Amino acid sequence: MIPEASCQRSILLRRYASGVMMDLNSLRQFLVVARLEHLSRAAEELHIAQPSLSRTIARLEGELGAALFDRGGRLRLNDTGRLFRDHVERALGELDAGRRAVAQASSQGLGAVRLASETFLTLTGPMAAFKSAHPAVELALHWSPPEDMARRLRAQEVDLCVASQPIHAEDLESVQLFDEAVGIGVPLGHPLAGRASVTIDELADQPFVTARPGHWLRRLLDRLFAARGLTPKIVCEADEHGAIAELIIAGLGIGLAPAFARRNAVSAPVAWIPVDSPDCRRTVTLYWSADSHLPTAVRLMRTTITNWNWSGGEPRAGADDRPARQA
Numbered sequence: 001m002i003p004e005a006s007c008q009r010s011i012l013l014r015r016y017a018s019g020v021m022m023d024l025n026s027l028r029q030f031l032v033v034a035r036l037e038h039l040s041r042a043a044e045e046l047h048i049a050q051p052s053l054s055r056t057i058a059r060l061e062g063e064l065g066a067a068l069f070d071r072g073g074r075l076r077l078n079d080t081g082r083l084f085r086d087h088v089e090r091a092l093g094e095l096d097a098g099r100r101a102v103a104q105a106s107s108q109g110l111g112a113v114r115l116a117s118e119t120f121l122t123l124t125g126p127m128a129a130f131k132s133a134h135p136a137v138e139l140a141l142h143w144s145p146p147e148d149m150a151r152r153l154r155a156q157e158v159d160l161c162v163a164s165q166p167i168h169a170e171d172l173e174s175v176q177l178f179d180e181a182v183g184i185g186v187p188l189g190h191p192l193a194g195r196a197s198v199t200i201d202e203l204a205d206q207p208f209v210t211a212r213p214g215h216w217l218r219r220l221l222d223r224l225f226a227a228r229g230l231t232p233k234i235v236c237e238a239d240e241h242g243a244i245a246e247l248i249i250a251g252l253g254i255g256l257a258p259a260f261a262r263r264n265a266v267s268a269p270v271a272w273i274p275v276d277s278p279d280c281r282r283t284v285t286l287y288w289s290a291d292s293h294l295p296t297a298v299r300l301m302r303t304t305i306t307n308w309n310w311s312g313g314e315p316r317a318g319a320d321d322r323p324a325r326q327a
Contacts, residue, residue: 024095026056027088030068031155033057034077034085037069086154090291093156111297112138116149117162118216121241122260122284123305125313130304137297145214153289159298161287162305164216173290178260178310179283182220184273185248185257192254193271200224200277207235207253209244216282217244217256224280245270258282260310 033042033053043050061068068081077085117123120141131139142158149161150169161167162177184203186192192202204225210232211217218237225232235253238244241261248255249269262272286305288294294302309316 024092026060027092029053029056030060031085031088031092033075034068034081035151037075037077039075089151089155093154096156111295112140113160113297113301114140114142114158115160115162115301116142116144116152116158118144118146118164119241122164123162126304126308126315129308129315130301133304134297134300137300146216147214149287153287154291156289159288159294160302160305162284163287164282164284165219166283166285167287171290172287174285174287175306177284177286177305177308179281180259181274182217182256182258182280182282183262183275184254185245185262185270186254186273187249187251188269188271190254190271192273195273197274197276200228200230200275203232203254204230205233208232209236209238209247209253209255210234211244212237212239215239217241220280220282221256224275224277227279256280 029042029046029048032046033039036042036045039053039057040050043053046053057068064084066080067078068084070076070078115123115127120127120143127139130137142152144152144158144161146161146163146165146167149158149163149167150172152158153161154169154171167174184192184198192198192206208221210221213219221232236247238247241257244255245257245261247253248257257270257272259272286302288298288302304315307316308314
């Protein structure tokens with residue numbers, strides 16, 4: 001007996017291949033609805049009227065002969081919708097990649113690089129070196145939470161992603177850039193400022209300045225406290241390491257700070273204290289799609305990043321374009 005999921009897949013693909021004509025705009029609108037699972041928010045993001053968007057989704061389902069969403073209460077993407085979403089992401093990604101390849105061939109230039117990361121503070125050195133060496137290459141920087149990175153790489157919305165927490169997807173290749181300790185940053189006049197190290201238990205009553213939920217810094221803080229049955233006392237949330245550091249300097253609280261940030265802000269009036277926990281670390285990794293052909297500019301950027309000397313803040317001698325795949 002053929003599994004039901006396989007039957008649905010076969011029917012869906014036969015209908016799609018037998019002359020169903022779907023305009024690209026409808027497919028892009030479907031992807032937004034699939035991502036948000038909310039018609040009004042999707043319509044707002046797309047700058048169109050919600051009734052028009054509803055008709056687009058209904059027409060798409062009619063052409064496919066299958067429902068893509070469950071509508072019992074809240075809108076939910078169903079199994080068929082997820083199947084179709086994956087195909088649409090790959091198809092639109094290939095079209096965009098084709099346009100970029102033609103533009104690159106026509107102009108005989110290196111093209112552009114679209115780089116996504118949770119924070120660009122870490123990447124200022126290699127990006128500056130790359131731009132100096134290749135001034136004609138356009139750089140497009142995208143802030144992205146790690147849970148969106150696999151989708152954006154698969155859809156070829158971005159070329160490279162740098163994340164401080166793991167991205168779990170089979171269709172990605174990666175290389176570890178560096179692993180480092182994460183400590184506690186406190187104002188110079190703070191009672192903890194002179195300590196050689198500190199435990200999580202000793203931080204239980206301290207006010208914390210940290211990142212928003214989902215950011216690697218916040219996930220690490222929550223994980224460290226949860227392992228000891230504690231909840232951090234958060235008094236302020238910010239999006240960037242620079243803003244967090246300024247709030248710590250201002251005396252609003254203390255916060256986790258990676259060693260990289262400490263090295264790059266040696267003159268900041270903040271004391272950095274090691275945390276007495278082997279889990280208080282971060283691993284920074286570069287990801288790219290295993291299924292896509294990387295344009296010349298992207299390969300050059302990948303080489304610059306993977307062969308960067310992170311401790312010295314300069315390119316590493318003897319660089320080539322053969323980054324290792326991370327297990």
